[in-house]
Amino acid sequence: MEKLVIHGGNRLTGEVEISGAKNAAVAIIPATLLAQDVCRIENIPNISDVICMERILTSMGAVVRYINKHTIEIDTKPVNSYIVPHEMTKKLRASYYLIGALLGRYNRAKVSLPGGCDFGVRPIDLHIKGFELLGATAAVENGMIHAYAEHLTGSAVYMDKVSVGATINVMLAAVKARGLTIIENAAKEPHIVDLANFLNAMGADIRGAGTDVIKIHGVSTLHGCTYSIIPDQIEAGTYMVAAAATHGDVLIKNVIPKHLESISAKLIECGATVTEYDDSVRVQGPRVFRRCNLKTMPHPGFPTDMQPQMSVILTVANGTSLVSEGVWDNRFRYVAQLTRMGANIQVDGKIAVFQGVPELTGTTVRADDLRAGAAMIIAGLIARGTTEIESIIFIDRGYEDYVEKLRDLGADIYRKEIREDGTQPNAAG
Ligand code: EPZ
Numbered sequence: 001m002e003k004l005v006i007h008g009g010n011r012l013t014g015e016v017e018i019s020g021a022k023n024a025a026v027a028i029i030p031a032t033l034l035a036q037d038v039c040r041i042e043n044i045p046n047i048s049d050v051i052c053m054e055r056i057l058t059s060m061g062a063v064v065r066y067i068n069k070h071t072i073e074i075d076t077k078p079v080n081s082y083i084v085p086h087e088m089t090k091k092l093r094a095s096y097y098l099i100g101a102l103l104g105r106y107n108r109a110k111v112s113l114p115g116g117c118d119f120g121v122r123p124i125d126l127h128i129k130g131f132e133l134l135g136a137t138a139a140v141e142n143g144m145i146h147a148y149a150e151h152l153t154g155s156a157v158y159m160d161k162v163s164v165g166a167t168i169n170v171m172l173a174a175v176k177a178r179g180l181t182i183i184e185n186a187a188k189e190p191h192i193v194d195l196a197n198f199l200n201a202m203g204a205d206i207r208g209a210g211t212d213v214i215k216i217h218g219v220s221t222l223h224g225c226t227y228s229i230i231p232d233q234i235e236a237g238t239y240m241v242a243a244a245a246t247h248g249d250v251l252i253k254n255v256i257p258k259h260l261e262s263i264s265a266k267l268i269e270c271g272a273t274v275t276e277y278d279d280s281v282r283v284q285g286p287r288v289f290r291r292c293n294l295k296t297m298p299h300p301g302f303p304t305d306m307q308p309q310m311s312v313i314l315t316v317a318n319g320t321s322l323v324s325e326g327v328w329d330n331r332f333r334y335v336a337q338l339t340r341m342g343a344n345i346q347v348d349g350k351i352a353v354f355q356g357v358p359e360l361t362g363t364t365v366r367a368d369d370l371r372a373g374a375a376m377i378i379a380g381l382i383a384r385g386t387t388e389i390e391s392i393i394f395i396d397r398g399y400e401d402y403v404e405k406l407r408d409l410g411a412d413i414y415r416k417e418i419r420e421d422g423t424q425p426n427a428a429g
Contacts, residue, residue: 005415240267
């Protein structure tokens, strides 16, 4: 088991390269099941969620070949099963995309309920409603989702709530359905558009991705393709916040600035300077942070996956800031960890009130989930003294080579091996 050790106080300066988008990759990999062919995927991030998804496909018979660290070829011709067991699906939320992809390939899917970050209840009723509107019967039995259809028929699908996962799953099931599917109140995140572009490269007919109405004309077959995944909006935003929080000056490269507009705007509101270039942004942190209010919303609003990271700046901003979590029921678990570092935060349901304090101080904290872990790193970077972060396996799920990237920017951060009993290997005595 490992933990992170951070000696705080260093400014981040220099350049960092952003990897491919995790939430696009974990949708595109299962989408390859929709063709009995070979797909070549480039700019794929080297993170554990992606490795886990590749292993699931391999367990189903697919052949996954690494061309290099960021390029894979997936041959789904040999896939011979529509069943995905619990031991494969429990590690990541996105495993439920296999339902839509397997329905599209076999008109049948039997997938164990997914795992993923714990933000309170994470229902899948909108996914099931979508599958049923396309003509499938879907039910949860013995912890597995069973979905079956004689054939899938295009339909109007109105999403009661904006849902990234349900929008993606309905798209996957609809691309080979008979006739037209119209998804209304669809999610508009960059990874929705990326998946639609990938499916269209496979021969699908999807229009309107990135708006709240997506039209899908079913086609009979899809074929393999070569596709490069977009840069990760949330990884980029995380480094933007880290640069600002440490009063640093960092050029974040290989980004799509339009995807970062809400994050740039919030950082500028707090006093940072953000300069946009074609495929990079430069972030310079202020000496003192202004307070601000934050409300997370579906895209193009401020991303919920950036809420913990941005909140670290508010712990030391001048004055009182309000954070309102507009997507998840319980995404403030990380507050207890920040409080251990001296933050002054009151949580009441989906609202948190931050009273700025002069500084955070280092101590031992844990990563409760992926983005909470990222927030703990940023807190450790700005805290006085040493911060140790446990449960960093969550962070490894979504940030490629983050220790190396941060060290290259001047952070004093390293991994430390610890045994199950808490002792450290090759420790003296
Ligand atoms: C995706 O989760 C992301 N995960 C999450 O990122 C992200 O926080 C979330 O979208 C919102 O942007 C992946 O892409 C793998 P939702 P997802 O369906 O699809 C409710 C990260 O850090 N809802 O958009 O599970 C739900 O409870 C992760 O990378 C229903 O009510 O999120 C929530 O309140 C963490 N019924 C809201 O909709 C449903 O059937 C949005 O959830 C589905 C969702």
